[in-house]
């Protein structure tokens with residue numbers, strides 16, 4: 001257990017930038033994730049970084065535009081598939 | 094034979110078509126053009142139908158379709174840039190992944206970022222080189238795992254991670270530049 005000093009790693013901190021990114025990307029196992037969340041609380045530098053990286057990911061996810069195809073695009077796609085060799089006519093749905 | 098056909102149609106309708114909008118979003122950000130993006134989606138589904146027998150029912154249809162679309166885009170990109178086919182695209186780019194392990198910070202608490210329109214963030218994303226944009230789209234927008242991204246792009250997980258790290262840094266820098274243009278300077 002160490003002292004929290006803002007802007008610097010706790011002397012016992014085992015977190016790395018890589019581990020922080022793996023945690024926000026859900027790339028750690030459940031056990032590793034639990035351990036990370038416990039450990040990150042002990043280091044002001046890493047907990048701050050973790051929160052900022054998480055916010056950035058959420059920011060991107062909420063701001064980047066999602067596109068939607070029109071129903072007519074899907075119908076015409078099915079029609080084209082229906083005319084492909086190996087297909088027997090109309091699409092079922 | 095008819096039964097096979099029905100099963101294939103079922104896979105197509107139930108496992109492939111639900112990803113159409115996600116594929117369109119991916120294609121749109123790669124091509125930054127709605128018409129080209131729709132062509133890429135159509136090409137992806139035509140190929141998926143042609144090769145449906147090599148797809149195993151109930152496996153990862155979304156990753157399989159994204160891989161087809163990404164390859165279709167890269168082929169088109171190569172043709173346009175007249176890059177020789179003998180040069181492996183990913184090998185060529187791998188060099189650029191090895192640099193920059195620094196950590197770039199962005200103060201999202203500043204309201205300028207919260208007020209940023211999706212269009213502005215989309216533009217910053219679309220200005221990234223295609224290989225960096227791809228990992229952001231796959232990971233942060235579509236939620237693919239490192240393993241899935243590795244299979245879609247065809248590069249090792251370590252490269253995925255370093256590329257993602259760099260891509261995020263580049264995007265933060267671009268957004269910061271954008272904010273600076275709007276009169277916000279980091280304290």
Ligand SMILES: [Zn+2]
Nearest residue numbers: 009013043046
């Ligand atoms: Zn730390």
